[in-house]
Amino acid sequence: MAASAPSSSAGDPDPNSTNLRPPSTTYDAWCGVAHGCTRKLGMKICGFLQKNNSLEEKSRIVSALKEQSSKNELENSERDARFRRTEVDFSNLFARDLLPAKNGEEPTMQFLLEVVEILTNYVRKTFDRSTKVLDFHHPHQLLEGMEGFNLELSDQPESLEQILVDCRDTLKYGVRTGHPRFFNQLSTGLDIIGLAGEWLTSTANTNMFTYEIAPVFVLMEQLTLKKMREMIGWPNGEGDGIFSPGGAISNMYSVMVARYKYFPEIKTKGMSAGPRLVLFTSEHSHYSITKAGAALGFGKENVILLRTDESIIQTHERPHKSEKVGIHTWVSQGNPHDLEAKIIDAKQKGYHPLFVNATGGTTVYGAFDPINEIADICEKYNLWLHVDGAWGGGLLMSRKHRHKLNGVERANSVTWNPHKMMGVPLQCSAILVREKGILAGCNSMCAGYLFQPDKQYDVTYDTGDKAIQCGRHVDIFKFWLMWKAKGTIGFEQHIDKCLELSEYLYNKIKNREGYEMVFQGEPQHTNVCFWYIPPGMRGMPEGDERRERLHKVAPKIKAMMMECGSTMVGYQPQGDKVNFFRMVISNHAATRSDIDFLIDEIERLGVDL
């Protein structure tokens, strides 16, 4: 191990500070002089000095610095505590040498700084378009072990040097989801404030279940949920809510709460205590509604899928410019008439309609169900209305686009994932409920060892018992910090910009040779769905042969993209439609040039297919 300079500030001597070097070396003598200079600079110079052996050299530099220092004011004492890097040989250090080990402070700080250097270099390169999005390898290649990178675990410890190599390699063989040309998921981008928030969250390493051990985070969650409820439009932002591990779990909460509202005895007696309950959601909605139905004991076949009507678009192009604001008859909507017909049908069969999910931004098309029309039907039949705004909820932050969710204030519950459209790091998903206290009613088990009623503070702030989890990760801080740093207007600008970019893409390709749009009309969200028709296929007549060939185009182009690492975009089939590209934009680093790049890349890779 190399040198150590005192790390505590002069004004605040730290009894626990350690000095790993043997005392009284020549180096220390010189270093002491350097420290006599302005402290921070002294420490930096110190790092230089230890690597140089010419005393004459050192003498000259140090005396120059010393003269300099006498002219400088004493620096702010808080600044004094700043870290500095020294050269440390990590090949002889192990995890056991780090804190809480005796004399562990210096290697701990040096190790963490080394990690931070790896991470900041990664961040820097992620935003650099000359960096590849990924360096693709097949599973068997990574499993067989790349040079110096072996995934296997063993009984014996590895040196910290190897651990640092492992960190570098983990990033090297991963995917840069923050790269300006990564368009593969609904969650993209690397927000620097959010990143800082995550680093702090993991350093705090606490748990959301009680105010006792997460006082600040619990209050941040409470305030942020209230703000979100205000944006939904519930009076005074009243209601309930919690951050959950993702939109699927948030949607599961909505079904649980609906069941508890109408049939509270099911909590105690089970599903057999109620009638045969049915749930409704559109065939284009997220699969998590059906998954929740299966998990919670309703059964998949009691989740009734509503037909969507893509033809309606023909008569309502650009509905947000019509006067019918709030009725977004659009592709992929849950057709309200079909909903009412299916409710009546279910009742006639003796089933009990319980719950309707309206999607605010479907996963593939980005379509918004007509919430107001659906809400009318829910009110008429006394059903729970949930809005799955996992993907589209972010549009509530935009004055220009929030009308697409008109009627959301009539929902009983809303899923909203800031980790999607709002660029918050994974994971960050909220379930918001209009009725206060119902989450606790639904989920509480009153475990005495966690939720003691006789604490010295107001225990209504202990939120653990309203969750289906016990321990719960702190997902709020990064989001709260981003909101502080950007303001509501910052999120609005981000969202408006992403929607403008998707409009740019749509306009660029809608009449371009070799492209066919999957649905007609301008997208409501940033989803642009299209087929690319390679030149060799352009004259082919419609029919099975063309369909089969077209079905293979997107997977082939995607595979080539991944292998050359230039960009990533999703594709999938849907219903009777063969594989098509689904372009989505939530990445704040993306620009028009990246959209142009994507199109060029598709054409370059697809030319011979």
Added chain:
Amino acid sequence: MAASAPSSSAGDPDPNSTNLRPPSTTYDAWCGVAHGCTRKLGMKICGFLQKNNSLEEKSRIVSALKEQSSKNELENSERDARFRRTEVDFSNLFARDLLPAKNGEEPTMQFLLEVVEILTNYVRKTFDRSTKVLDFHHPHQLLEGMEGFNLELSDQPESLEQILVDCRDTLKYGVRTGHPRFFNQLSTGLDIIGLAGEWLTSTANTNMFTYEIAPVFVLMEQLTLKKMREMIGWPNGEGDGIFSPGGAISNMYSVMVARYKYFPEIKTKGMSAGPRLVLFTSEHSHYSITKAGAALGFGKENVILLRTDESIIQTHERPHKSEKVGIHTWVSQGNPHDLEAKIIDAKQKGYHPLFVNATGGTTVYGAFDPINEIADICEKYNLWLHVDGAWGGGLLMSRKHRHKLNGVERANSVTWNPHKMMGVPLQCSAILVREKGILAGCNSMCAGYLFQPDKQYDVTYDTGDKAIQCGRHVDIFKFWLMWKAKGTIGFEQHIDKCLELSEYLYNKIKNREGYEMVFQGEPQHTNVCFWYIPPGMRGMPEGDERRERLHKVAPKIKAMMMECGSTMVGYQPQGDKVNFFRMVISNHAATRSDIDFLIDEIERLGVDL
């Protein structure tokens, strides 16, 4: 904003690198000279130069450096990219000035380094016993706003200076869960390798659902789960598993999978397609089993609680030294005889026994159910056996203590939370299942937009469809990295040390004046449960008055501990037992002196109660 020096390495020119300073200043001229020196040193000196105005001074230093550089070899080009701190005025910078903003690289790096300084100072102080564990404030105090710290969110952005203050204050008013004297939860301690792993995880910011976007993490999860299954003792480590957001969800998985195994049609048709299913678990087990029963549609009353028999301890003191290894007749066990009686009773009522949960380390007592005895009964009646080793599973890493889980290899599923006894940062919980493929069978919905069968790689590595989540946080990396860094033997040492410490505590207080143990005999895990009897109560006769007074002692001492911030330990009532302290040790920073401190503190604070 202050200066910027080129940050890319000389050998690898970066076309996107930015220089925030206007060109051709005197500063740049000098800086260029400095850069001509060894590059890394040049950058450091550059930071110094920009703060000094004397050209003569600069001239002298720079020429010294230049001479020096000619003697030095070219430095490793990777090292060249190292960061350095400069003085930046963050009060005029905002989130919008950071990457991906034009010229955003320099402020981004400086901002992140500033955050890292806050975090490393926090880490340093966390391990310093002169630091308080917490600085307690009531919810209303924090909500009203502390000086300079306002939790409210607004429309307009805050400066990065304010964001940094917010980061500092968030930590200041939080709880140091890594402090050597924080004993409040099953998850304590701050592992430096785990922390580095979390920082990397959030920088990678990806999602576990497909190999496509998390290739390395998906493979790490697969290998680590296999290793855990090997430690459980399943042949060749075969089976299934997934990391989930906490032990409660892992336990919920076990119930879902059991139901799917015996009644797969319930996935499609709902609970009404099966008989009335009942689950069994001990009254001392974690409440998440009952919670799962309520959520999944079984109903709370179909989760049958088994009596525990604390008297058995009298005849089997130190059972692990007897020959009956594997039959841990101990306090808080799920009494096997009661289990069989209740199974028979349920069948007679026409119910269908489905599932038994045996706890490997109960939350309050740390007791281990006799797994082999329970497994015998499960086999006899063809029931699913789950072992909830959320807290005790870590003991499988210890050759000395793993016998407490003897029989675990007979379980059908196991919950094991590395974030508890193994000190992995939150969250890290695994559900492990003996039968391969059953998680996917139970949960798959085959969403075409995520899990395309026509990808270029082996899509069996796409794990998303076996989860109840859609997106899933990367919980594996920190754990994998810790395992690499410590080796299996490092975890073993950690666990053995924590158990030794609890033995030390037990021996210290078992006969000490003023202490009564809640259960007799040596604890099996690190849980030491005791009442402290203040001097003024020591002569009191047994009875309601004494009970009522004793019930208030632990909450009062705990409140005082929190208000002076010296230490934290949990308390709770259980059954007919009034509030008692539950001491647990999972913190690798704790030593005997911290145990002594805790006892001194209880006596100091409780003397007048």
